[in-house]
Amino acid sequence: MRILLIDDDEDLRNLLSRYIRGQWPDAQIDAYDPLERSIPDESFPLGSYDVLVLDYMLGRGDGLEWLKVLKQRADCPKVLFLTGAGNEIIAVRAMKAGADDYQRKQELTRDRLISSIRELTATEVERTVSPELAARMAGHSLGAKVHIPGIKVLHLIGEGGTARVYLASREDDDEPLVVKILRQEIVLNKKALERFMEEYSMVERLQSRHVARIIGHGAHQNNVYLVMEFFEGGDLSKRLAGKPVPPPEALKLFRELMFALGDIHEKGILHRDLKPQNLMFRRDGSLAIVDFGIAKDISAADRTGAGEVLGTPRYMSPEQVQGRALDLRTDIYSAGVLLYQMLTGRHLFDGETAMEVAMHHLNTQPAPLPEDLAHYQRLIDKLIEKDRDARFRNADEVIGFLARNFEQEKPEITQKLH
Amino acid sequence: MSADDYKVLVAKDIADLIPVFMKNRHKELEALRVALAAADFEQLRQLGHRMKGVGNSYGFNHVSILGKSIEDGAKSGDRAALAATITEYDDYLSKVQIAYE
Numbered sequence: 001m002r003i004l005l006i007d008d009d010e011d012l013r014n015l016l017s018r019y020i021r022g023q024w025p026d027a028q029i030d031a032y033d034p035l036e037r038s039i040p041d042e043s044f045p046l047g048s049y050d051v052l053v054l055d056y057m058l059g060r061g062d063g064l065e066w067l068k069v070l071k072q073r074a075d076c077p078k079v080l081f082l083t084g085a086g087n088e089i090i091a092v093r094a095m096k097a098g099a100d101d102y103q104r105k106q107e108l109t110r111d112r113l114i115s116s117i118r119e120l121t122a123t124e125v126e127r128t129v130s131p132e133l134a135a136r137m138a139g140h141s142l143g144a145k146v147h148i149p150g151i152k153v154l155h156l157i158g159e160g161g162t163a164r165v166y167l168a169s170r171e172d173d174d175e176p177l178v179v180k181i182l183r184q185e186i187v188l189n190k191k192a193l194e195r196f197m198e199e200y201s202m203v204e205r206l207q208s209r210h211v212a213r214i215i216g217h218g219a220h221q222n223n224v225y226l227v228m229e230f231f232e233g234g235d236l237s238k239r240l241a242g243k244p245v246p247p248p249e250a251l252k253l254f255r256e257l258m259f260a261l262g263d264i265h266e267k268g269i270l271h272r273d274l275k276p277q278n279l280m281f282r283r284d285g286s287l288a289i290v291d292f293g294i295a296k297d298i299s300a301a302d303r304t305g306a307g308e309v310l311g312t313p314r315y316m317s318p319e320q321v322q323g324r325a326l327d328l329r330t331d332i333y334s335a336g337v338l339l340y341q342m343l344t345g346r347h348l349f350d351g352e353t354a355m356e357v358a359m360h361h362l363n364t365q366p367a368p369l370p371e372d373l374a375h376y377q378r379l380i381d382k383l384i385e386k387d388r389d390a391r392f393r394n395a396d397e398v399i400g401f402l403a404r405n406f407e408q409e410k411p412e413i414t415q416k417l418h
Numbered sequence: 419m420s421a422d423d424y425k426v427l428v429a430k431d432i433a434d435l436i437p438v439f440m441k442n443r444h445k446e447l448e449a450l451r452v453a454l455a456a457a458d459f460e461q462l463r464q465l466g467h468r469m470k471g472v473g474n475s476y477g478f479n480h481v482s483i484l485g486k487s488i489e490d491g492a493k494s495g496d497r498a499a500l501a502a503t504i505t506e507y508d509d510y511l512s513k514v515q516i517a518y519e
Binding site for chain 2: 008009010011012014015018022057059084105106107108
């Protein structure tokens with residue numbers, strides 16, 4: 001394999017080379033420093049490479065301009081474009097200019113780099129034999145097939161139990177957006193689909209800054225899609241990263257979550273699937289909830305989707321575990337579990353299987369908070385009462401409790417993610 | 419900054435890249451000082467941007483945070499904020515403790 005790395009940063013070139021050689025020891029990697037050389041001209045053997053890794057800021061040059069020029073060449077290899085986090089419009093423009101994949105530079109891990117190069121260089125046989133690659137390829141081709149008026153679907157960026165997730169953009173102004181295309185097993189359940197359409201129509205009309213802005217939803221050739229705002233700050237799981245959040249900041253985020261629940265509950269909508277991956281941050285640090293669990297309880301997909309085996313049961317209310325009718329208090333419980341995790345950096349319950357975790361919600365009294373967090377014990381207790389009649393009844397009650405007991409605790413700074 | 423903020427955990431298989439990485443950070447610090455003295459905000463922005471990109475990749479998250487701060491300070495032309503961030507960068511580089519996993 002031959003790879004060309006164009007980046008103005010020596011350290012990044014060194015690191016990426018190391019990652020690639022760790023995976024493919026025989027790979028030939030050529031580093032190209034744009035501070036010393038201008039854009040490769042016609043005599044440069046671009047076609048001898050399998051992949052070009054191209055940075056978007058090249059010191060004296062503009063990576064996007066280089067991409068446009070190089071992509072006009074018939075011998076241009078597959079391009080992995082490196083963008084800045086929080087600057088998704090660059091990713092949109094790169095994909096429109098012909099990049100084959102993109103990665104956010106600040107979040108580029110060994111695994112992401114290898115996975116991206118593997119995907120770009122896979123042979124037809126490998127794409128068929130590897131279930132993981134085959135699924136990705138199916139995802140890519142699905143994205144290319146779905147036509148949404150005024151929206152361009154650009155690139156598969158994630159796969160969940162209920163939907164595939166794509167980077168997209170508004171054709172008028174390149175504004176980055178997210179398109180989610182529901183999995184067929186959800187679409188084929190007529191009753192569930194009707195409910196999805198009905199409830200997202202309500203969410204779409206909901207004007208709340210604490211809820212993801214839904215730009216539209218619809219269907220194209222049996223594919224049901226949802227178009228929503230892009231969150232440049234990532235999600236709460238990224239911010240947590242297994243560590244606690246300073247209590248004033250945790251309380252601030254929790255308060256925002258309560259405002260969000262207040263807004264949706266007022267419209268008669270339950271979230272039903274609160275978890276760190278569903279709390280997103282905008283560029284300014286504000287929080288919004290996404291991915292209502294509307295389709296979740298009508299499908300087993302969430303329990304079988306990769307990486308989600310334990311995801312949902314960790315935040316389930318006892319009544320969800322029992323399969324009972326749900327009300328506002330189920331979201332209050334899940335929010336309490338999230339607050340516990342933010343404060344302590346630990347899950348409320350652990351277990352080896354999803355069922356074990358779920359059963360803890362029914363039967364196990366959680367360990368008390370550590371001494372330095374004892375101040376929050378009463379709040380946590382009333383959020384995660386197993387008997388929902390003893391829980392806060394709604395988000396307003398929680399907000400009132402916070403105002404009476406924690407009004408002085410304001411975070412020193414609002415953490416922005418970029 | 420707490421003592422933990424100065425601790426960095428780096429993967430063992432890139433340990434040999436760290437001396438060059440650290441040398442480049444010290445060179446960068448000098449370049450930042452020169453650019454600030456010359457009020458060269460474009461150079462400051464580029465340097466900050468580079469720090470932001472490379473810090474996290476090596477596990478030096480604080481380098482990325484300071485890089486972002488320098489990039490923002492350069493965009494707004496805030497010399498006082500830039501000077502404070504560069505001082506903090508100097509302090510960080512002199513105290514950072516690297517462990518290998």
